Amino acid sequence: MSRFLKKQYENLEPYTPGEQPQNIKLIKLNTNENPYPPSPKVIQAIEGANLEDLRRYPDPGVVNLVQAIAGYYQVDTDQVMVGNGSDEVLAFAFMAFQNPEKKIYFPQISYGFYPVYGDVFGANWEGIPLTEDLRINPEDYKNLEGTIVIANPNAPTGIALTLDEIEAIVASNRENLVVIDEAYVDFGGETAIYLTQKYDNLLVIQTFSKSRSLAGSRIGFAVGSSEIISDLNKIKFSFNPYNINKLTILAATAAIKDKKYFRQTRDKIMKTRENFGKELTNLGFTVLPSSANFVFCKSNQISGLKYFTELGERNIIVRHFNKKHIRDYVRITIGREEEMVKLLEVTKAILNEGDIR
Numbered sequence: 001m002s003r004f005l006k007k008q009y010e011n012l013e014p015y016t017p018g019e020q021p022q023n024i025k026l027i028k029l030n031t032n033e034n035p036y037p038p039s040p041k042v043i044q045a046i047e048g049a050n051l052e053d054l055r056r057y058p059d060p061g062v063v064n065l066v067q068a069i070a071g072y073y074q075v076d077t078d079q080v081m082v083g084n085g086s087d088e089v090l091a092f093a094f095m096a097f098q099n100p101e102k103k104i105y106f107p108q109i110s111y112g113f114y115p116v117y118g119d120v121f122g123a124n125w126e127g128i129p130l131t132e133d134l135r136i137n138p139e140d141y142k143n144l145e146g147t148i149v150i151a152n153p154n155a156p157t158g159i160a161l162t163l164d165e166i167e168a169i170v171a172s173n174r175e176n177l178v179v180i181d182e183a184y185v186d187f188g189g190e191t192a193i194y195l196t197q198k199y200d201n202l203l204v205i206q207t208f209s210k211s212r213s214l215a216g217s218r219i220g221f222a223v224g225s226s227e228i229i230s231d232l233n234k235i236k237f238s239f240n241p242y243n244i245n246k247l248t249i250l251a252a253t254a255a256i257k258d259k260k261y262f263r264q265t266r267d268k269i270m271k272t273r274e275n276f277g278k279e280l281t282n283l284g285f286t287v288l289p290s291s292a293n294f295v296f297c298k299s300n301q302i303s304g305l306k307y308f309t310e311l312g313e314r315n316i317i318v319r320h321f322n323k324k325h326i327r328d329y330v331r332i333t334i335g336r337e338e339e340m341v342k343l344l345e346v347t348k349a350i351l352n353e354g355d356i357r
C-alpha cells in the first residue's frame with residue numbers, strides 16, 4: 001500500500017475472481033463460463049466488422065443493442081441500460097441506490113461481489129443468513145428498510161426462488177428498491193423482467209457471460225422503470241460514457257437475435273446438468289437442486305477442500321469457498337458432456353483411493 005491511498009480503502013478486501021489460467025490445457029469448470037462458443041452469427045458479426053472504424057468512439061447510448069434487448073423482452077427502450085459486464089451494472093446500482101440512514105441487504109451466502117461493492121462504495125450493508133439447507137427464506141426480505149439485492153438463482157447454491165416468491169418480496173417493499181441479479185436465470189429460473197411493468201421498485205440485472213457464451217466480451221444489462229434506468233445512466237455518464245466497445249456491441253446484438261442457438265446450447269447444458277447430478281448422487285454426493293449452469297455439491301467421503309485439491313492435481317479446476325456453512329461443498333460448472341464424464345471418472349478414482357478425508 002502506498003501512502004497515497006485513501007483511508008477508506010486501507011482495509012478494503014477486493015473480490016477474488018476464480019482462477020483464469022491462460023494457455024494451459026485443462027478442464028476448466030470454475031467460473032461458470034459456457035462450454036459452447038458464441039453463436040456463429042456473433043462470430044460473423046465480428047468478422048464482418050469494419051475495423052478501421054475502431055478509430056471512432058463507440059455509441060455511448062448503445063442504441064442498437066438496447067433496442068435489441070428491449071425488443072427481446074418487449075419493454076420500452078428507456079427501460080434498458082447496458083454495462084461492461086453485469087458487474088458494472090451492479091456496481092452502478094450499489095453506487096446509486098444507497099442511503100446513509102438505511103442498509104443494503106443481500107443474502108450472507110451469495111455472489112462474492114456484493115459485500116465488496118458495499119465496501120468500496122461506502123454503503124452500510126447487512127448479509128441475511130440462509131436457512132440451514134442453504135436456501136433464501138423469502139420472509140426474511142419482506143418489509144425491510146433499504147435496498148435489497150438477491151441473486152436468483154442464488155450463487156453459489158444454484159437454488160432459485162419462484163417468480164411468486166420474488167413478486168411477494170417486491171410487493172412488500174414498495175418503498176425500497178429490489179434488485180434481482182439473474183445471471184443464471186436462463187438455465188431454469190423464471191425471469192422477473194415482466195414484473196418491471198407492474199412494479200417501479202424492481203430492477204432486474206442479467207448478463208451475456210453465462211447463457212450467451214460471451215464472458216470475454218463483457219456485457220450485462222438492467223431492466224427497470226425508466227426513472228431507475230435514467231439514474232443508472234446518470235452514474236454511467238459520470239463514470240465511463242463509452243463503457244461498451246464497438247466489437248462487443250456487434251457481438252451482443254447478434255447474440256440476442258439468435259434465439260435458436262441460445263435455446264440449443266442452453267438445453268444441452270441443462271440436460272448435461274441433470275445427468276451429471278444423478279451420477280454424482282450415485283457416488284454419494286449431496287447435490288443441491290440447481291437452476292443454474294453449475295452444481296453445488298458435497299461428498300459423503302471427502303472434504304470439499306480435499307476434493308477440490310485432488311481434482312486440481314488432475315488438471316480439473318472447480319471452485320471451493322473456504323467459508324463457514326459451505327466449506328464442505330464445491331461448485332462445479334456444467335461443461336460439455338465429455339468433460340463431465342471425465343470428471344466423474346476422476347472422481348471415482350479419487351474416492352477409491354480409500355479414506356483420504
Ligand SMILES: *Cc1c(COP(=O)(O)O)cnc(C)c1O
Pocket residue numbers: 032084085086087088111151155181183206207208209215218219220
Ligand atoms: C457471473 C455473475 C455475475 C457477473 O457477470 P458479468 O456479466 O460477467 O460481470 C453477476 N452476478 C452473478 C451472481 C454471477 O454469477
